[in-house]
Amino acid sequence: DPKIIQKPKYLVAVTGSEKILICEQYLGHNAMYWYRQSAKKPLEFMFSYSYQKLMDNQTASSRFQPQSSKKNHLDLQITALKPDDSATYFCASSRDWGSAETLYFGSGTRLTVL
Amino acid sequence: AQKVTQTQTSISVVEKTTVTMDCVYETRDSSYFLFWYKQTASGEIVFLIRQDSYKKENATVGHYSLNFQKPKSSIGLIITATQIEDSAVYFCAIVGDNSKLIWGLGTSLVVNP
Numbered sequence: 001d002p003k004i005i006q007k008p009k010y011l012v013a014v015t016g017s018e019k020i021l022i023c024e025q026y027l028g029h030n031a032m033y034w035y036r037q038s039a040k041k042p043l044e045f046m047f048s049y050s051y052q053k054l055m056d057n058q059t060a061s062s063r064f065q066p067q068s069s070k071k072n073h074l075d076l077q078i079t080a081l082k083p084d085d086s087a088t089y090f091c092a093s094s095r096d097w098g099s100a101e102t103l104y105f106g107s108g109t110r111l112t113v114l
Numbered sequence: 115a116q117k118v119t120q121t122q123t124s125i126s127v128v129e130k131t132t133v134t135m136d137c138v139y140e141t142r143d144s145s146y147f148l149f150w151y152k153q154t155a156s157g158e159i160v161f162l163i164r165q166d167s168y169k170k171e172n173a174t175v176g177h178y179s180l181n182f183q184k185p186k187s188s189i190g191l192i193i194t195a196t197q198i199e200d201s202a203v204y205f206c207a208i209v210g211d212n213s214k215l216i217w218g219l220g221t222s223l224v225v226n227p
Binding site: 035040041042043044045048055056058088090097098099100102103104105107108110 | 118145146147149151156157158159160161164166205207209210211212213214215216217218219220
């Protein structure tokens with residue numbers, strides 16, 4: 001059974017709309033992250049959370065807002081969607097927040113913005 | 115800023131052979147951690163193996179091992195006795211003091227029968 005669940009797996013949206021990407025982890029981890037994978041680019045760090053507290057934000061745009069209702073949840077709200085937002089978004093978690101931690105990834109949400 | 119370079123875009127091997135994938139990194143951190151992940155055809159990203167910079171011994175997990183050459187800032191991944199199921203894209207990544215994984219562009223491995 002997958003330990004990090006991302007929903008939906010595929011998402012199609014129109015420009016200007018708003019979507020929420022869901023992530024739940026059942027590994028008992030205290031830290032969660034969002035990464036983005038775009039074509040021809042390396043995986044890109046977006047956010048990190050520890051015990052539901054934002055630790056780091058590498059996303060310049062305020063259109064991307066993480067939301068953590070529980071320690072094992074970290075959703076990603078994206079507003080005013082643009083075609084450039086098309087990518088696969090991966091949620092990840094680690095036992096604790098910190099450089100020495102190994103990250104484990106969900107299966108991703110592939111977002112297409114038309 | 116940290117950087118990871120994987121120069122091999124794709125590699126094709128025959129199953130049961132050994133393959134080495136290259137990775138060179140840049141960092142100013144005195145302590146850092148190196149990771150290898152693979153991404154399967156379904157898109158899933160799977161952790162394989164890691165090397166902590168302060169450890170001299172090369173890490174080994176199952177049929178994965180690392181060739182860590184710190185003076186050359188190099189962390190190669192070696193897969194022995196390759197299997198068809200090893201076909202995937204392999205990513206090298208580094209994390210230093212900033213707790214963010216910096217990734218390479220990946221090497222696509224095709225294992226043929």
